Amino acid sequence: MDIIEYDSSDSFLQRAAPVLARNEAFTGLIYGVADRIGRISDPDEEVEPPFLASVEQNGDVLLIAVMTPPHRLILHAREDTPDADALRALVSHLRASSRSTPGVLGPRPLSESFADTWTRLSGQQIGQGLAMTVYELRKLHPHDGAPGVFRHATDADRELLQTWSDAFHLEVHGHPAVGQEVRAVSRRLPNGNYRIWEDGGRPVSFAARSRPTPTGLAINAVYTPAEFRGHGYATSCVAALCDEILTSGRQFCTLFADVENPTSNSIYQRLGFLALGEFVEFDFE
Structure with missing residues (x-):
């Protein structure tokens, strides 16, 4: 070997x-x-x-x-x-x-x-972390759109994106990001990888493009603050980003979803994402 x-x-x-x-x-x-x-x-x-x-x-x-x-x-x-x-x-x-x-x-x-x-x-010893479903979308399903507009994030959104990214990390992983998400925003924002859903001039949800492969692109960091949930903002934001990716010539988009989050999984499935399998984390203690 x-x-x-x-x-x-x-x-x-x-x-x-x-x-x-x-x-x-x-x-x-x-x-x-x-x-x-x-x-x-x-x-x-x-x-x-x-x-x-x-x-x-x-x-x-x-x-x-x-x-x-x-x-x-x-x-x-x-x-x-x-x-x-x-x-x-x-x-x-x-x-x-x-x-x-x-x-x-x-x-x-x-x-x-x-x-x-x-x-x-x-x-x-080992401890299990997140278990995540890997999804793939090649054809976007019709959906009921939320009120608002889809737009590219700009440098004026930097502080908001850092705050929301930290909140996303804490919610998913259960511990603070300790600067990790701040660095990610600083790296990705100049490359035009963030998208925001805005309703009435107020940002209410965001998602990011990530990890290009030869024919596809990933979506990650899909987040809506608690006070804006229940209006379909994340669904519309992800759908618009998927449409953008597929229209650009990519054959598919993919993302990971926590297997224990029924809301996000149902959103992605309604949009046409198909489960490919499951990834799981283990930590060595």
């Missing part, structure tokens, strides 16, 4: 792309993270160099791994049933390299298998 580390996102994606392309929407997180490593350097986040690797046997890629410390390891396996030897080899490699590995994120069977292997070989 061979562990191959890559010193650039270009060389990593050249090797990983044929495997990732088999289900581009489902593997878009790895595409997006690797692409960002190649384009953006954020000294505030870079605790140690990123980890880009493939686990191979006889020249066949069995497992793909990406990690940007202090964030979790992200995994994708070529087969639905993870290769136990490949998982053991990757865990042993990470431990031998003394890399900080705070947790894992990936398709449920793979993430569970890696976490179990990590626990057996390290003795560390």
